[in-house]
Amino acid sequence: MPQPQAPSPSDATSLQLDQALQLVLQSGRTIPEGEPGSTPWLQGLIDALVDLSSRDALTGLANRRSFELALAREADRVARSGEPALLLMLDIDHFKRVNDNHGHAAGDEVLRSVATALADSVRPMDLVARVGGEEFAIILPNCPAAFGAAVAERVRRSVERTPVMAGPGGSAIEVTISVGGAFAPQWVRSTPALWIERADQQLYHAKATGRNRVQLEASVASLVSTEEREALFETPHGMEEHDD
Amino acid sequence: MTEAPARRPRIMAVTSGKGGVGKTIVSANLAAGLVRLGERVLVLDADLGLANLDVVLNLFPKITLHDVFTGARTLDEAILPAPGGFSVLLAGSGMVEYSRMTPELRERLQEVVAEVASRFDRVLLDTGAGISDVVLYTVSLADEVLVVATPEPTSITDAYATIKVLATTQARRGLRLLVNQTRRAGEARGVHAQLQQVLDRFVTPSLDAPLQLDLLGEVPADAAVREAVQRRELLLEALPGAQASQALLAAAQRLQDSRER
Numbered sequence: 001m002p003q004p005q006a007p008s009p010s011d012a013t014s015l016q017l018d019q020a021l022q023l024v025l026q027s028g029r030t031i032p033e034g035e036p037g038s039t040p041w042l043q044g045l046i047d048a049l050v051d052l053s054s055r056d057a058l059t060g061l062a063n064r065r066s067f068e069l070a071l072a073r074e075a076d077r078v079a080r081s082g083e084p085a086l087l088l089m090l091d092i093d094h095f096k097r098v099n100d101n102h103g104h105a106a107g108d109e110v111l112r113s114v115a116t117a118l119a120d121s122v123r124p125m126d127l128v129a130r131v132g133g134e135e136f137a138i139i140l141p142n143c144p145a146a147f148g149a150a151v152a153e154r155v156r157r158s159v160e161r162t163p164v165m166a167g168p169g170g171s172a173i174e175v176t177i178s179v180g181g182a183f184a185p186q187w188v189r190s191t192p193a194l195w196i197e198r199a200d201q202q203l204y205h206a207k208a209t210g211r212n213r214v215q216l217e218a219s220v221a222s223l224v225s226t227e228e229r230e231a232l233f234e235t236p237h238g239m240e241e242h243d244d
Numbered sequence: 245m246t247e248a249p250a251r252r253p254r255i256m257a258v259t260s261g262k263g264g265v266g267k268t269i270v271s272a273n274l275a276a277g278l279v280r281l282g283e284r285v286l287v288l289d290a291d292l293g294l295a296n297l298d299v300v301l302n303l304f305p306k307i308t309l310h311d312v313f314t315g316a317r318t319l320d321e322a323i324l325p326a327p328g329g330f331s332v333l334l335a336g337s338g339m340v341e342y343s344r345m346t347p348e349l350r351e352r353l354q355e356v357v358a359e360v361a362s363r364f365d366r367v368l369l370d371t372g373a374g375i376s377d378v379v380l381y382t383v384s385l386a387d388e389v390l391v392v393a394t395p396e397p398t399s400i401t402d403a404y405a406t407i408k409v410l411a412t413t414q415a416r417r418g419l420r421l422l423v424n425q426t427r428r429a430g431e432a433r434g435v436h437a438q439l440q441q442v443l444d445r446f447v448t449p450s451l452d453a454p455l456q457l458d459l460l461g462e463v464p465a466d467a468a469v470r471e472a473v474q475r476r477e478l479l480l481e482a483l484p485g486a487q488a489s490q491a492l493l494a495a496a497q498r499l500q501d502s503r504e505r
């Protein structure tokens with residue numbers, strides 16, 4: 001069988017790129033710089049397409065595909081390093097009512113607004129994704145157990161405090177979310193699917209116990225109260241201080 | 245049914261709240277120390293997630309419990325000889341990539357542990373770190389528990405949490421502690437006293453009987469440990485004169501003495 005030839009840069013001119021360019025333009029991205037068909041130009045086009053295929057079209061957040069990729073990478077990293085990492089699953093409360101009462105355009109506006117509120121309340125290193133209709137997820141690498149609840153609560157409150165002006169006559173629609181979270185099992189190889197399942201279970205609890213709530217799975221650290229922690233590290237009598 | 249006479253503890257789980265505290269190295273060298281004291285010892289590498297006893301001991305072939313459960317190998321084939329004179333049974337990460345115990349898996353693991361306990365004087369269960377279902381279940385199969393910690397604050401906190409969970413969910417009232425990688429003599433006593441004091445204050449009041457933490461040993465931070473790991477040799481064999489080796493031998497002796505009582 002003849003070996004397929006590796007394409008040389010000059011072959012690029014014979015590629016059918018119209019549709020790719022159209023998609024890139026339509027998404028609001030710029031056409032790559034450089035001589036059309038040149039290697040840097042092609043690289044620019046590929047980068048734009050990669051970006052396009054990892055984002056959710058409506059909100060601009062990471063889509064389910066890139067979320068799954070990032071989660072697998074994080075689960076693997078945590079298994080080796082033991083660094084704490086938190087996964088939050090979030091769901092807009094009573095979203096169907098928004099669509100039913102105000103129409104789908106208002107629904108889309110709510111989704112975009114929630115997306116912005118989520119992205120604005122976490123660190124740049126955290127990955128915020130839209131993983132389903134009104135479902136979002138946030139991966140927080142290197143998130144100490146003691147901070148997990150505070151971060152999740154900040155996210156919840158940020159959405160609660162951001163009314164969406166998409167009701168009748170530009171009136172406000174009140175939007176809340178429920179949040180479930182689980183830390184990656186440290187030092188143990190696990191699967192991303194199991195991690196999602198554990199966070200989803202907590203989300204289910206948050207929904208079942210009244211919505212607009214945060215519910216995190218208990219972790220080793222959460223079993224130790226602040227009082228106990230302080231008692232563990234207070235200098236006992238008769239123990240000399242030592243220099244390191 | 246009449247109660248069997250209290251048997252001497254055979255099965256000891258070695259666990260830690262936090263990973264990376266040297267739990268596996270402690271298990272392997274305690275086992276080698278017990279062999280020197282005349283015991284027949286088996287170490288079951290039950291760290292289903294990140295099993296690494298085979299790496300520490302440079303074991304080959306790597307027949308695992310997973311192979312036994314799938315019927316590919318017999319239990320006898322999976323019991324491997326290790327340097328140091330003890331035997332090893334590797335759980336194999338293939339078994340619980342899922343990090344979850346099915347009822348079937350629980351039953352089979354229990355059968356295997358009971359079987360090897362009848363053939364050896366002592367079985368050490370090298371469990372994973374943390375308090376996952378798998379770890380807690382494996383620990384529940386043991387007669388006694390050794391918690392390994394370092395003097396580092398996160399390790400102490402996680403060890404405390406683990407002890408608390410074992411006291412409340414498995415009704416453990418006596419646990420052993422080994423402090424690894426200490427920087428000065430007597431540091432382990434300080435860690436032990438602090439843990440015992442906080443347990444007395446916060447955990448014991450909710451229990452029917454006081455929770456006793458017994459300090460099994462103190463192993464100093466020692467460059468020899470790293471060297472043995474790099475050479476992929478057992479510390480007690482490669483560098484028997486090292487401080488850490490002597491400390492681990494002393495811990496093995498203490499373990500044996502306490503059993504004779």
